[in-house]
Amino acid sequence: MKTLGDAWAWLTDSAHWAGDDGIWHRLTQHLVLTVVCLLLSCLIALPVALVLGHLGRGGALAVNISNVGRAVPTFAVLVLLLLTPLGKWGEGPTVVALVLFAVPPLLTNAYVGMRGVDRSIVQAARGMGMTGRQMLWRVELPLALPLVLSGIRIAAVQLVATATIAALAGGGGLGRIITAGFNLASTAQVVAGAVLVAVFALLVEGVFEAAERLAPGWARARGRAG
Amino acid sequence: MTAIPDDCLARNEWICGEYLSTRRQILIDAVVQHLQLTAVSVLIALVVAVPLAVLARRWEWAAGPVLALTTILYTIPSLAMFSLLLPVYGLSAALVVAGLVLYSLTLLVRNILAGLRAVPEDTRQAARGMGYGPIRLLLTVELPLALPAAMAGLRIATVSAVSLATVGAIVGFGGLGNLIYAGMNTYFKAQVLTASVLCVVIAVAADLLLLGVQRLLTPWTRAVRS
Numbered sequence: 001m002k003t004l005g006d007a008w009a010w011l012t013d014s015a016h017w018a019g020d021d022g023i024w025h026r027l028t029q030h031l032v033l034t035v036v037c038l039l040l041s042c043l044i045a046l047p048v049a050l051v052l053g054h055l056g057r058g059g060a061l062a063v064n065i066s067n068v069g070r071a072v073p074t075f076a077v078l079v080l081l082l083l084t085p086l087g088k089w090g091e092g093p094t095v096v097a098l099v100l101f102a103v104p105p106l107l108t109n110a111y112v113g114m115r116g117v118d119r120s121i122v123q124a125a126r127g128m129g130m131t132g133r134q135m136l137w138r139v140e141l142p143l144a145l146p147l148v149l150s151g152i153r154i155a156a157v158q159l160v161a162t163a164t165i166a167a168l169a170g171g172g173g174l175g176r177i178i179t180a181g182f183n184l185a186s187t188a189q190v191v192a193g194a195v196l197v198a199v200f201a202l203l204v205e206g207v208f209e210a211a212e213r214l215a216p217g218w219a220r221a222r223g224r225a226g
Numbered sequence: 227m228t229a230i231p232d233d234c235l236a237r238n239e240w241i242c243g244e245y246l247s248t249r250r251q252i253l254i255d256a257v258v259q260h261l262q263l264t265a266v267s268v269l270i271a272l273v274v275a276v277p278l279a280v281l282a283r284r285w286e287w288a289a290g291p292v293l294a295l296t297t298i299l300y301t302i303p304s305l306a307m308f309s310l311l312l313p314v315y316g317l318s319a320a321l322v323v324a325g326l327v328l329y330s331l332t333l334l335v336r337n338i339l340a341g342l343r344a345v346p347e348d349t350r351q352a353a354r355g356m357g358y359g360p361i362r363l364l365l366t367v368e369l370p371l372a373l374p375a376a377m378a379g380l381r382i383a384t385v386s387a388v389s390l391a392t393v394g395a396i397v398g399f400g401g402l403g404n405l406i407y408a409g410m411n412t413y414f415k416a417q418v419l420t421a422s423v424l425c426v427v428i429a430v431a432a433d434l435l436l437l438g439v440q441r442l443l444t445p446w447t448r449a450v451r452s
Binding site: 003004070071072073074075076077079080082083157160161162164165167168169170175178179181182187190191193194195197198201202205 | 298301302303304305306307309310312313382385386388389390392393395396397403406407409410413415418419421422425426429430433
């Protein structure tokens with residue numbers, strides 16, 4: 001209990017919120033990293049998944065990429081990228097690693113969602129004389145939306161987690177408060193940083209959860225894939 | 227007279243045979259620690275997850291809270307999880323094991339519960355009709371039928387644990403993660419790449435091993451297919 005009190009005291013000390021090592025700066029870094037990488041990953045993964053899903057090809061590949069992704073340690077990839085020439089480019093290694101780990105869940109969920117659309121509905125749309133493009137936008141994508149959204153949610157939470165580990169490899173973000181705490185042997189700071197990260201991750205999960213609940217019935221998640 | 231060593235170690239190359247031969251013992255120790263951390267964590271998680279899933283199946287009202295709690299734990303990033311457990315376990319291997327157990331729980335409980343729920347009601351009725359008591363029904367009918375789903379969860383949990391264990395380097399108990407962490411600070415490319423590759427090899431090997439175990443334990447699933 002004493003540690004929790006110390007951590008609380010650390011958190012409520014206004015000196016720890018200001019400056020380049022301060023909580024506000026780290027929080028902003030974490031948020032910007034997460035949002036930018038989520039947008040980048042969506043731009044890469046979603047068009048590919050939608051086209052593959054529409055054509056009904058490459059599905060095994062999409063799912064396999066997702067499974068292989070689990071076996072590769074995030075921390076190892078971060079350090080490997082850091083030691084390449086990319087390491088000289090500030091947050092470069094972090095951004096690349098984050099996008100690399102966010103693409104598989106986006107790809108798999110969107111693809112599975114597209115393939116999960118009832119074939120008879122697609123046949124009916126074709127019978128009505130819809131072109132492939134119309135079918136994709138007006139029939140398949142709306143019906144696949146729940147799984148696409150749940151892929152985005154998984155990716156977002158994963159990005160928050162990966163951005164935290166990035167601090168271990170010299171990146172910015174809230175994880176830096178934890179690693180700095182370890183270097184200073186300050187349990188109070190380590191725990192305070194961990195609480196900040198945990199709350200941030202749970203908030204992101206909560207925001208997506210709320211968004212899914214507010215979405216109209218047909219767009220609500222029926223389940224998750226990958 | 228000894229020549230100035232001009233090998234791949236001195237040139238700091240990514241792939242280096244010299245590194246493998248000179249640091250063999252260090253590598254073996256790291257692999258052993260990595261295997262111990264993941265094996266112990268997954269086994270403890272399994273011992274906790276089976277009763278939890280069985281209870282959640284018996285009393286449906288318990289399923290909601292159990293799943294919610296394990297999902298919340300899964301949302302917390304690994305670096306934060308290890309840091310939050312610091313006041314309880316200190317800088318020890320137990321800290322890393324405890325963190326990995328909490329992560330594996332989500333995947334295991336979710337999958338075992340799904341497997342138990344998928345047991346056909348007819349099958350349960352038939353077993354009851356044959357005079358099976360609740361314990362015998364659970365041990366000889368329900369759990370074996372839930373095995374494929376449970377094993378799928380166990381495989382994902384194991385592969386994830388292998389990759390997450392590397393983050394344990396922050397407290398000095400990360401198995402191969404220790405070598406990656408040390409290699410990052412000294413810019414030692416061969417060490418970082420070798421340890422990373424070994425991590426992936428362990429993950430893939432563990433996955434294949436569990437797949438083999440699953441096939442041995444569930445001969446009936448193959449009989450149906452052929």
